[in-house]
Amino acid sequence: MAAAISTSSDVAKPFDIVATYNDLLRSDPDLTMPIAAIEALVLLLTHSPSSTISETLDLLEKSTAHLKQSIPNPIGLSAGTDLFQRYLITTLQRPGQLGPAGDFNAIRAHLLSNGRLFIRRAKESRDKIAAFGRGFVRDGSTVLTNGGSRVVASLLQQAAGEKGGPSAVRFRVIYVLSPAKGDVEGSSAEPEGMEMVRALREKGVPVATIPESAVAYSLGKADVVIVGAEGVVENGGIVSRMGTYQIGLLAKAMSKPFYVVAESHKFVRLYPLGQYDLPIEQRVIDFKTEEDVADEAKQQQQQQQQQTQSTPGVKSPDSHDVVDYTPPHLISALITDSGVLTPSAVSEELIKIWF
């Protein structure tokens, strides 16, 4: 899950939600986007001087919108902010001490403590998912996976980590590595999943790394495909790093089970109808003529000079972190912390949360 790190941290305001969000993401590599968003919002509430409910909600809404605007890909993030907002509203509507009649300070204290609880639980959910999903990695099987999903990593590590016990799972992993940061020309930077590859190899799991172009070739040797997701949308499809859709299509064509591992806080209230219906702007298909290329090359040279001077390694935010949408009919099941769900059960879960 490539963390969207857009460094727009000019701390002009007393509390900058965007900067906080980015700092949070950077400080903890295990943090997912929705959780970082929720944590940022909780921090915002602790800092805010608001004393009424409507003021709080208003502030929340404004900063959420601000946050969404400043991040190039707010899909994963919006799962968290929506969830938090929903949670807040239901808590406030509930009758009793914490309801509208109650003392606002008590409400705030409650919110903050609950927000922290929520974050802790969300972090724990990864272990839960690993427990659910371990059964999908069978002895002697070969798993094909991609990207840098931390949930997938923890699942595979847990499956591998059962060493010594009687049920040690012996499996192999085919790891699809895409060139780092979407740089087609290939750079010296390490591909996104290398860390996980090393970790798995350390545990004695044989790992093969293949480029994205070799997926179709290698899929015949794989028994199961497990991928992570940035967001799970309402119809049970997933939004995830570019390349997942094609793996899904290939898996379907070769009738290999295609499992998605995602925490339930990644469920987004979003219903894309297709690849081009996502609420984000992605310049993936960019038609150019020779003229445009020449122009761009000039610009890029200038930019690169600047970048190498200031922040080496970090590229402009729109050159990586592109996502695609995998429709539900390609997905066999979603392994979440609320159980293993079929894609159609996702909407049920979402409706439960939202109504």
Next chain:
Amino acid sequence: MTSSTPTAPSPSPAAAAAPTTTTTTTAAAAAAAPPTTSTPSKPSKQQQSQKPKPASKSKDAAAGGSGASPATADGATAQLTPAELKKRAKAEKAARRARERAERDSGAAPGPAGGASATGSASTKKDGGSAAGSTGGGGSRGLPRRGSAQNTSQNGGSGSVSGGAGGAAAGMDKSAGGAEAKNKKTDDKNVAVFGHLYGQQRRTTIAGAGKEVHPAVLALGLQMRDYVVCGSSARCVATLLVFKRVIDAYTTPMGTSLPRHLTTHLSHQITYLSTCRPLSISQGNAIRALKLAISSIDPSTPEAEAKAFLGEFIDSFIREKITVADQVIAGSAAQKIQDGDVIVTFAGSSIVKQTLLLAHKQGKKFRVSIIDSRPLFEGKSLARTLANAGLDVQYSLIHGISHAIKAASKVFLGAHAMTSNGRLYSRVGTALVAMSAKERAGGVEVPVIVCCETVKFTDRVALDSIVVNEIADADELISAEPMQQLTDLPDPAAATVSPADAKKGAKSAAAAAAAAANAAAESNTVAQNVSSPLTGWKESANLQLLNIMYDVTPAEYVDMVVTEMGSLPPSAVPIVHRMSTNL
């Protein structure tokens, strides 16, 4: 009520065009039926005996068929003796279907002779056999089912009763007929696969309606029958508004309480409405909600207060479930329309119209391609409205679907109902459009979006369009606007009818009588259009017309259902339905 119809009132049957129709020859049906022996002469004998004295026949059917006795009911009174009148009066509280059949009889009764007069109500009488058959007339006559059904069609009012007896027996005694049965089958005007749907025949007059039925309900019934009030939500709203008037006009009789009695009073109205046209799912849901509200009233509540409560309930139901729901749906569906889109829609859904108008108002640049079909042509007024609003509209009929879908980028569909297995039950032709969008050769998939209020959700399950459907009057297919013909050709109708008559042999007399009655028929039989080759389809052998109203679109062809509770995949329909009914 008419003013509130979101869907356009379709042109009356007379406005249909072109002779392309859903025709089904009985050849297939005849082949499917087991060609067997036994009782070859019986049907014809019976038929002959029935023809001359229909009144007496119906009388003895009433006395004989135990199950069918309520079916005779009040309708046939015109030609009965006072003693029998009494007997009929007792049967007034018959089951709905039985009632309907009786009322049909009554519609036919005023004619000169039983056999001939029945044709007055167009296709009505032919279903007598199947309808009565399902009520189980307990007859011992070993008639083949189809033979008996057609028997009824020849013999009008009385026939439907005797057909009932025969039809019931046919279940056990399928072996019948031989050549004789085959000959009769050729004359059957019901399409065999849909035979079970012919039971519900539409009322043609308000004669025979119970005295409890409110005049506004009487009017609405006929408006719905004539598609003046058409479209699922429009019918639902109109029904609720009319019921509000019924409740206003209602006074609780002595010795009972409003919550106890009003529901029965309403069910008279409902029965009447459903004889005019089968109730839509939304109507059913609304009525269920209303009845629940009535029964929740404390019996000790003063009448005026209870009525005010119900009036308010109806108003808020319409507002919440339809008016505001439509706005919410239009709002979220319009978000899915982007600049440069080509939206394909089928027929005339009010909610789709609202969506497109809203998107247009939001300044989106898109084109609309309306696909329409006979015989209702609901898309015409949609096209007119959209064009007037300044949208770019293309209008084509369903046979141009493959062409229209080529340019499409999204498909918006209205719904009659969404079933619990996520399938879409909508105007016939919808499935074709959805399928064309999904299976477009070589192209990218076109998303199919259904706009549907949750009041149209049902817990029923539909696997195909055959089990549950509605059959409209087949005559709607025939009547065509007289095309201006410059080259004068001989009338094809004359040529088709005469050989058919000749073939029929024994029954030609009956057919002739029926034809005569047809010509003289009152009310709804459309002004006979000589130019249509199908005009005399009832008299021509081997020809059946099918005018089906709905079809079922598989859930795989639907990408998204936009409801007032959010956008859902079709698989989430049952969950939302459960939630919206529990609330």
